[in-house]
Amino acid sequence: MxxxxxxxxxxxxxxxxxxxxxxxxxxxxxxxxxxxxxxxxxxxxxxxxxxxxxxxxxxxxxxxxxxxxxxxxxxxxxxxxxxxxxxxxxxxxxxxxxxxxxxxxxxxxxxxxxxxxxxxxxxxxxxxxxxxxxxxxxxxxxxxxxxxxxxxxxxxxxxxxxxxxxxxxxxxxxxxxxxxxxxxxxxxxxxxxxxxxxxxxxxxxxxxxxxxxxxxxxxxxxxxxxxxxxxxxxxxxxxxxxxxxxxxxxxxxxxxxxxxxxxxxxDDHIIRDPHILEEGKSYSVEAAITANPEGRRGSHYFTMARWKDQNIILAAFEPTKEFRKTFREMRPGDLGRFYGTFTNNCLSLEKMEIISTSAIYTRHPPKCQSCGTSMINEGYHSYFCRNCGEYSDLPEYHPIGRGIVPGLYDVPVTARRHLSxxxxxxxxxxxxxxxxxxxxxxxxxxx
CATH class of the missing domain: 3.30.70.2200 (Alpha-Beta Plaits)
Structure with missing residues (x-):
């Protein structure tokens, strides 16, 4: 019985x-x-x-x-x-x-x-x-x-x-x-x-x-x-x-x-890879980041992502504490699997898997092909070497380090749901x- x-x-x-x-x-x-x-x-x-x-x-x-x-x-x-x-x-x-x-x-x-x-x-x-x-x-x-x-x-x-x-x-x-x-x-x-x-x-x-x-x-x-x-x-x-x-x-x-x-x-509450996202349900979806995260009043952080043909908001709220630091490092082109509850077109995250990160470059004046010194920027697509007078229209691009790497990221214990x-x-x-x-x-x- x-x-x-x-x-x-x-x-x-x-x-x-x-x-x-x-x-x-x-x-x-x-x-x-x-x-x-x-x-x-x-x-x-x-x-x-x-x-x-x-x-x-x-x-x-x-x-x-x-x-x-x-x-x-x-x-x-x-x-x-x-x-x-x-x-x-x-x-x-x-x-x-x-x-x-x-x-x-x-x-x-x-x-x-x-x-x-x-x-x-x-x-x-x-x-x-x-x-x-x-x-x-x-x-x-x-x-x-x-x-x-x-x-x-x-x-x-x-x-x-x-x-x-x-x-x-x-x-x-x-x-x-x-x-x-x-x-x-x-x-x-x-x-x-x-x-x-x-x-x-x-x-x-x-x-x-x-x-x-x-x-x-x-x-x-x-x-x-x-x-x-x-x-x-x-x-x-x-x-x-x-x-x-x-x-x-x-x-x-x-x-x-x-x-x-x-x-x-x-994770019994999580619906994996749904056909559509319905209000008030919890999901696991694979999505690509499309905007830099930004903070808002209350120390909450938000970013945009593309899921299937839909733009959705991803959120890391203040109770997730240090998880927000990782969240803030995401950039457009990063691909991840995100877990959370969907309300008002926003997935409130309880954990995430970063599958791949995009490469980010900074543009610099090129080195002079004749003397090896750094050329100066004279305007749009024009670089000049003060030493030998050479010109170039091609800048150099240097990769920059990312503050996030592919991996699994949990919210801290203090923010975890019973089911998560x-x-x-x-x-x-x-x-x-x-x-x-x-x-x-x-x-x-x-x-």
């Missing part, structure tokens, strides 16, 4: 991942697999703070298999077991709904929770739509009704979209995140945050822990939520042991932790997959 939930937090507090751990704590069923943290389309205007939905596969199990968390001084394991009976599903729906009413930020206008239970997963197509474009509440409800799901929508029920998407994600590309929680997080000194984040960086497979240049400890969110820290990794096998050891050695207390399977750093995959992580095909669960849940056909 799959359980999914979304849209329980707000800009002021709560976190849906924490709420899911509370559901796991209260219900009688066990986890059959790592819970899933699924980030959705980053360009959606009404997205939640973290823009992530949660799903978990549940069983009536008794044979434990893998440690995935800790809560109330007890370890949490995945279990092998049987599909729950119908009465048990009713109990789970009631208990999970009570957690939402107890903990969700329901007083906030833009918090609209959705809770779903189903024996089958929605078609995978729903995930791909939700991670790349806007999906309506009615569309989610039609899918849920088609698969016979049970669901609870609170207020306008927008959370049903994310919950349905989290259920339909098949984890063909995946990473992991170990999240630590503390109900009332006290402020942690900034220098200690940086120290801990650097130590997490030493754990094999972890990424996006710290931005040293900008002194940003990316594993620590703002203290307004129950989330204390989140450590992302390609490799889950050492993550719990090593990360909890770092927290202990630095005296950082936590109430619980949970390991999640995620779609973070997969840094070039430094390489191709996702070779990543370790923790193969537990997913065995009993079948996918429904498209309605």
């Amino acid at each position: 799959l359980l999914a939930v979304d849209d329980t937090d707000s800009q002021k507090g709560m976190c849906t991942t924490f709420l899911l751990t509370e559901i796991v704590k209260r219900i009688s069923l066990r986890l059959a697999d790592l819970p899933r943290l699924v980030r959705l389309d980053p360009a959606i205007p009404y997205k939640t703070r973290g823009n992530g939905a949660l799903a978990a596969e549940l069983v009536a199990g008794h044979r434990r298999s893998w440690r995935v968390g800790r809560m109330d001084d007890s370890d949490i394991y995945t279990f092998q077991g049987e599909e729950p009976e119908e009465p048990e599903m009713d109990n789970v729906l009631e208990e999970a709904a009570s957690v939402i009413y107890d903990l969700a930020e329901l007083s906030e206008e833009n918090t609209n929770p959705g809770l779903v239970l189903s024996r089958v997963s929605p078609p995978e197509d729903f995930y791909w739509r939700a991670v790349r474009e806007e999906v309506t509440i009615d569309e989610a409800v039609r899918v849920l009704d088609h698969i016979g799901a049970r669901y609870v929508g609170v207020k306008n029920s927008r959370g049903l979209i994310g919950a349905t998407a989290a259920m339909s994600w098949k984890a063909n590309r995946q990473t992991y995140e170990l999240i630590f929680y503390r109900n009332h997080p006290e402020p942690i000194p900034h220098e200690l945050k940086l120290k801990v984040a650097r130590q997490m960086d030493d754990i094999p497979g972890t990424f996006n822990n710290v931005d040293t240049a900008n002194r940003h400890a990316a594993i620590f969110p703002r203290e307004k939520t129950p989330v204390l820290a989140g450590v992302r990794s390609l490799n889950p096998s050492q993550l719990i042991e090593r990360a909890t050891d770092v927290m202990r050695k630095n005296g950082i207390a936590y109430d619980r932790f949970m390991l999640f399977r995620t779609n973070q750093a997969t 995959r840094p070039f430094s992580l390489g191709n996702p095909a070779g990543e370790e997959k923790l193969q537990i669960g997913f065995g009993k849940i079948r996918e429904a056909a498209l309605p």
Whole structure:
């Protein structure tokens, strides 16, 4: 049985991942697999703070298999077991709904929770739509009704979209995140945050822990939520042991932790080489630079590029920090592959690959063919040697060095989106997959 939930937090507090751990704590069923943290389309205007939905596969199990968390001084394991009976599903729906009413930020206008239970997963197509474009509440409800799901929508029920998407994600590309929680997080000194984040960086497979240049400890969110820290990794096998050891050695207390399977750093939101560019979607396009970049108020930088038969704007906004320095070095004729979200005919960059750079030359008076001294410019196409009186109408052209070379360029850690995959992580095909669960849940056909 799959359980999914979304849209329980707000800009002021709560976190849906924490709420899911509370559901796991209260219900009688066990986890059959790592819970899933699924980030959705980053360009959606009404997205939640973290823009992530949660799903978990549940069983009536008794044979434990893998440690995935800790809560109330007890370890949490995945279990092998049987599909729950119908009465048990009713109990789970009631208990999970009570957690939402107890903990969700329901007083906030833009918090609209959705809770779903189903024996089958929605078609995978729903995930791909939700991670790349806007999906309506009615569309989610039609899918849920088609698969016979049970669901609870609170207020306008927008959370049903994310919950349905989290259920339909098949984890063909995946990473992991170990999240630590503390109900009332006290402020942690900034220098200690940086120290801990650097130590997490030493754990094999972890990424996006710290931005040293900008002194940003990316594993620590703002203290307004129950989330204390989140450590992302390609490799889950050492993550719990090593990360909890770092927290202990630095005296950082936590109430619980949970390991999640995620779609973070997969680039699933990116549509590669589309036929057309549509407003509010994220793309990867190959384009040629046609103008020198220029800065504008707010320390944002823009340039023009030619994609197919269309002129588009490329932008490096202030939060991309030192990435703008590389961006400013582009010149007409440079060819690149650019990644970002397209709005108002502008691709807001989250990374880029420079494929080739154009040669740039400066014009100089030629050397005299007779005496070798530099000739002087007497006007249009006329050069004169003061030593021997020779004339020439041909200048010399000298190549100048470029401040950019072909290569892969990421924005700094402080500016990275959850879904954006840094070039430094390489191709996702070779990543370790923790193969537990997913065995009993079948996918429904498209309605």
